[in-house]
Amino acid sequence: xxxxxxxxxxxxxxxxxxxxxxxxxxxxxxxxxxxxxxxxxxxxxxxxxxxxxxxxxxxxxxxxxxxxxxxxxxxxxxxxxxxxxxxxxxxxxxxxxxxxxxxxxxxxxxxxxxxxxxxxxxxxxxxxxxxxxxxxxxxxxxxxxxxxxxxxxxxxxxxxxxxxxxxxxxxxxxxxxxxxxxxxxxxxxxxxxxxxxxxxxxxxxxxxxxxxxxxxxxxxxxxxxxxxxxxxxxxxxxxxxxxxxxxxxxxxxxxxxxxxxxxxxxxxxxxxxxxxxxxxxxxxxxxxxxxxxxxxxxxxxxxxxxxxx
Amino acid sequence: xxxxxxxxxxxxxxxxxxxxxxxxxxxxxxxxxxxxxxxxxxxxxxxxxxxxxxxxxxxxxxxxxxxxxxxxxxxxxxxxxxxxxxxxxxxxxxxxxxxxxxxxxxxxxxxxxxxxxxxxxxxxxxxxxxxxxxxxxxxxxxxxxxxxxxxxxxxxxxxxxxxxxxxxxxxxxxxxxxxxxxxxxxxxxxxxxxxxxxxxxxxxxxxxxxxxxxxxxxxxxxxxxxxxxxxxxxxxxxxxxxxxxxxxxxxxxxxxxxxxxxxxxxxxxxxxxxxxxxxxxxxxxxxxxxxxxxxxxxxxxxxxxxxxx
Numbered sequence: 001x002x003x004x005x006x007x008x009x010x011x012x013x014x015x016x017x018x019x020x021x022x023x024x025x026x027x028x029x030x031x032x033x034x035x036x037x038x039x040x041x042x043x044x045x046x047x048x049x050x051x052x053x054x055x056x057x058x059x060x061x062x063x064x065x066x067x068x069x070x071x072x073x074x075x076x077x078x079x080x081x082x083x084x085x086x087x088x089x090x091x092x093x094x095x096x097x098x099x100x101x102x103x104x105x106x107x108x109x110x111x112x113x114x115x116x117x118x119x120x121x122x123x124x125x126x127x128x129x130x131x132x133x134x135x136x137x138x139x140x141x142x143x144x145x146x147x148x149x150x151x152x153x154x155x156x157x158x159x160x161x162x163x164x165x166x167x168x169x170x171x172x173x174x175x176x177x178x179x180x181x182x183x184x185x186x187x188x189x190x191x192x193x194x195x196x197x198x199x200x201x202x203x204x205x206x207x208x209x210x211x212x213x214x215x216x217x218x219x220x221x222x223x224x225x226x227x228x229x230x231x232x233x234x235x236x237x238x239x240x241x242x243x244x245x246x247x248x249x250x251x252x253x254x255x256x257x258x259x260x261x262x263x264x265x266x267x268x269x270x271x272x273x274x275x276x277x278x279x280x281x282x283x284x285x286x287x288x289x290x291x292x293x294x295x296x297x298x299x300x301x302x303x304x305x306x307x308x309x
Numbered sequence: 310x311x312x313x314x315x316x317x318x319x320x321x322x323x324x325x326x327x328x329x330x331x332x333x334x335x336x337x338x339x340x341x342x343x344x345x346x347x348x349x350x351x352x353x354x355x356x357x358x359x360x361x362x363x364x365x366x367x368x369x370x371x372x373x374x375x376x377x378x379x380x381x382x383x384x385x386x387x388x389x390x391x392x393x394x395x396x397x398x399x400x401x402x403x404x405x406x407x408x409x410x411x412x413x414x415x416x417x418x419x420x421x422x423x424x425x426x427x428x429x430x431x432x433x434x435x436x437x438x439x440x441x442x443x444x445x446x447x448x449x450x451x452x453x454x455x456x457x458x459x460x461x462x463x464x465x466x467x468x469x470x471x472x473x474x475x476x477x478x479x480x481x482x483x484x485x486x487x488x489x490x491x492x493x494x495x496x497x498x499x500x501x502x503x504x505x506x507x508x509x510x511x512x513x514x515x516x517x518x519x520x521x522x523x524x525x526x527x528x529x530x531x532x533x534x535x536x537x538x539x540x541x542x543x544x545x546x547x548x549x550x551x552x553x554x555x556x557x558x559x560x561x562x563x564x565x566x567x568x569x570x571x572x573x574x575x576x577x578x579x580x581x582x583x584x585x586x587x588x589x590x591x592x593x594x595x596x597x598x599x600x601x602x603x604x605x606x607x608x609x610x611x612x613x614x615x616x617x618x
Contacts, residue, residue, distance in 0.1 A: 086539070119519075121535040153531060169531040171492070178491045183483055210428075217527055218555075219562045222462060222478040226430040230395070246527075253528045 002032050008064050009308045011057050012298035013108065015075035016126060017042050021294075022056045027308075029299040033060070041074050041081075049081035053107055068307040069108035070298050072129035076101065076110040086115035086123055090163035093132045097304035111301055114164060122169055126294070127155050130266050131164055133297030134290040138264070146260045150247075150267045150275050152177075156254045170250040173271075176243055185224045185242055193235035203237035204274070207244020208251075208281050217249040247278045255282055264288040311341050317373050318617045320366050321607035322417065324384035325349050325435060330603075331365045336617075338608040342369070350383050350390075358390035362416055377616040378417035379607050381438035385410065385419040395424035395432055401472035402441045406613035420610055423473060431478055435603070436464045439575050440473055442606030443599040447573070455569045459556075459576045459584050461486075465563045479559040482580075485552055494533045494551055502544030512546035513583070516553020517560075517590050526558040556587045564591055573597040 002008065002024075010025045018040035024033035039052050053069075061067060076084035084101035091114045100109040113125030127149050135142045142162040149155040152173035158165045180186040195203065214220055224242045227233035233241060263284055265272045276287050302308055311317065311333075319334045327349035333342035348361050362378075370376060385393035393410035400423045409418040422434030436458050444451045451471040458464040461482035467474045489495040504512065523529055533551045536542035542550060572593055574581045585596050611617055 115535075115539050117539050118541070121532055121539040121541050123535050123538050168528055169535065170527050171494075171530050172527070174492055175530075178487050182487045182491045183480070185480075215524075216562050216565075218479050218481070218558045219477055221480050221484075223430055226424075226432050226478065229432050230424050230426045230430040232427070232430045249527045253525050256525075 002026075006030075006032055008032055008060065008067060010299065010302050011060055011067050011069035011108070012295060012302065013053075013056075013069065013071035013075070014073055014126070014129075014294045014298070015071045015080075016040050016073040020052070020056065023295055023298075024060050025295070025299055029296065031295060041077070041079055047081075049075065050103070050105060050107060053081075053103075064309075066309045068302070068309065070100070070111065070302045070305075070307055071108050072111040072294065072298055072301075073126040076112060077125055080110075082110060084110040084112035086113045086125075089114055089116050089167070090160070090165050091128060092161075092163040093135070093300055093304050095163070096128060096132060097301050100301070100305055109302075109305065109307060111298070116166060120166070122167060124155055124157075124167060124169070127157070128164060129297035129301065130293035131157055131159065131297065132300050133293035133295065134264060134266055135159065135162060136296050136300040137290055137293065138288070141264060145262070145264060147264045147266060148254075148275065150265065150271050154250055168254060170253070172246045172250045176246055179221075179242065180239060185221070185238070188225075188228055188235035189239050191235070193238070195234060195236035195240065199234065199237055200240040201277075203233065203240035204244040204277070205281070206233075207241040207246075208248035208278050209244075210241075211245045211248030212252050212281065215249075215252055217245065220245055220249075243274070244278070247274060248281070251275075251278055251282055255284070259283055262286040262288065264290060266290050266293045311335075315339075315341055317341055317369065317376060319608065319611050320369055320376050320378035320417070321604060321611065322362075322365075322378065322380035322384070323382055323435070323438075323603045323607070324380045324389075325382040326351050329361070329365065332604055332607075333369050334604070334608055338605065340604060350386070350388055356390075358384065359412070359414060359416060362390075362412075373618075375618045377611070377618065379409070379420065379611045379614075379616055380417050381420040381603065381607055381610075382435040385421060386434055389419075391419060393419040393421035395422045395434075398423055398425055398476075399469070399472035399474045400437060401470075402444070402609055402613050404472070405437060405441060406610050409610070409614055418611075418614065418616060420607070425475060429475070431476060433464055433466075433476060433478070436466070437473060438606035438610065439602040440466055440468065440606065441609050442602035442604065443573060443575055444468065444471060445605050445609040446599055446602065447597070450573060454571070454573060456573045456575060457563075457584065459574065459580050463559060477563060479562070481555045481559045485555055488530075488551065489548060494530070494547070497534075497537055497544035498548050500544070502547070504543060504545035504549065508543065508546055509549040510586075512542065512549035513553040513586070514590070515542075516550040516555075517557035517587050518553075519550075520554045520557030521561050521590065524558075524561055526554065529554055529558075552583070553587070556583060557590070560584075560587055560591055564593070568592055571595040571597065573599060575599050575602045 020039035099112040116122040157167040329348035408421040425431040466476040
């Protein structure tokens with residue numbers, strides 16, 4: 001038992017590209033202890049993931065040797081510890097639980113990613129576990145729902161009958177980062193230009209409106225610079241306008257086949273606020289949010305595979 | 310006179326971000342001598358452009374002291390020697406010639422860039438001179454034509470009655486470069502994946518087709534990676550497919566308001582070949598090409614301002 005008398009039941013790891021979060025979960029799936037660090041698969045340059053796993057979870061396993069471990073994220077990619085190959089859509093919790101892959105030494109089980117094959121090729125790894133968590137936390141989503149995971153590679157996921165039916169990926173976060181850091185569109189910001197909060201919000205909204213109206217990101221991108229050079233926008237507003245263009249184009253594309261009554265967001269709270277603002281421009285105001293979906297998903301998949309002690 | 314007996318009449322400089330090309334032109338506008346080097350405005354970190362000008366053109370000015378000099382390109386930007394502010398569209402050769410700006414010491418005259426103001430804000434600097442050159446070399450283009458300058462920031466220009474009426478900018482070349490170098494889409498190529506010539510051409514075509522059909526670059530970008538991960542494309546084909554997506558999306562956007570009977574390209578020959586291939590997919594097969602447009606434009610504008618001795 002832990003100091004507060006609760007009995008651990010599972011070690012759950014959210015092990016991505018740039019970070020590792022390891023959780024000690026109790027019999028009800030609650031977090032009893034947590035270790036986080038910059039031990040994402042890109043940081044483990046010697047690829048000795050077994051040692052990282054041992055160091056991070058040693059204390060828990062020493063105290064409770066019967067504990068099993070489950071992990072989701074890029075640790076299951078070809079660059080990770082053991083590859084857990086993509087499973088096809090539609091994929092339910094049962095699909096994921098049946099597809100768990102063990103590391104060579106049996107240290108932990110890895111949740112496979114899922115894929116769409118053919119011309120609409122797409123892949124996710126890690127998000128499938130967050131979706132499983134969202135369906136566990138909010139069973140009402142399982143019947144038919146649309147779940148959005150904004151971020152580096154935003155995912156728009158259709159859930160039907162408890163399974164991920166199909167999904168799209170938008171590189172919105174990565175596009176913003178590389179354009180800001182490496183393209184001419186980030187130059188004004190690098191020169192120190194900033195805008196106050198109201199101007200930033202207005203510039204973000206202006207970007208959303210432009211993207212929504214034009215549905216032509218390629219033609220609009222250079223306006224981030226041209227508007228400033230022609231006096232139509234201040235230099236400090238340009239990155240918020242760019243953010244609005246990118247998020248607005250993502251939403252316009254994702255909603256092209258119809259605007260759902262309700263959407264559910266999973267992600268960083270500040271980013272989810274930006275998406276709420278943008279979604280409202282498109283008339284989507286019934287927007288739910290699910291927290292801690294990754295932990296809930298790892299728990300739910302472990303339950304389905306009887307990994308919980 | 311030069312050694313072959315021809316009389317110089319003008320010094321013309323194509324002075325951009327990353328390179329400087331200085332030409333000694335004869336009475337017919339022909340190139341008598343040329344100096345090229347990495348003296349673009351970003352390389353002249355001390356911003357002592359007067360010294361660069363002096364070094365590059367000294368010999369010519371010593372022999373022929375009456376020669377005047379004219380320059381176009383980023384040397385006229387706020388980061389250049391002397392700012393030659395953007396003039397409004399529509400802009401003809403006369404507009405450009407009347408708008409020439411002298412450097413403080415009278416060393417040379419700089420061609421202004423041109424701009425569109427308002428919500429379709431756009432700017433060009435350097436391309437206006439290439440357009441002027443194209444109209445001089447091919448007078449048939451002056452009445453009504455569509456000129457495309459593919460590159461880092463591709464320009465699609467409508468010419469009417471000898472003037473640039475309006476234009477669009479697509480960051481196609483820069484997008485390709487930053488996505489290849491700095492995003493996850495370039496990772497397969499960095500790992501050394503290559504395709505043979507036929508496979509590259511087919512992947513480029515596949516990207517064009519996908520962009521043309523979907524008209525949704527944001528949704529398609531991640532397929533550059535997902536197609537490889539799902540076995541739908543080899544890693545070595547991914548960058549040609551990305552190139553096809555970007556160029557295809559550019560053309561689809563630019564032709565959205567109608568497909569012209571004829572287009573004229575100005576730019577790097579290898580890049581123009583890629584655009585010809587892509588344009589053919591869109592049914593545009595009457596595609597002309599103009600070489601050495603910058604020199605011809607500098608000559609034409611200098612003529613209109615009586616800078617030629």
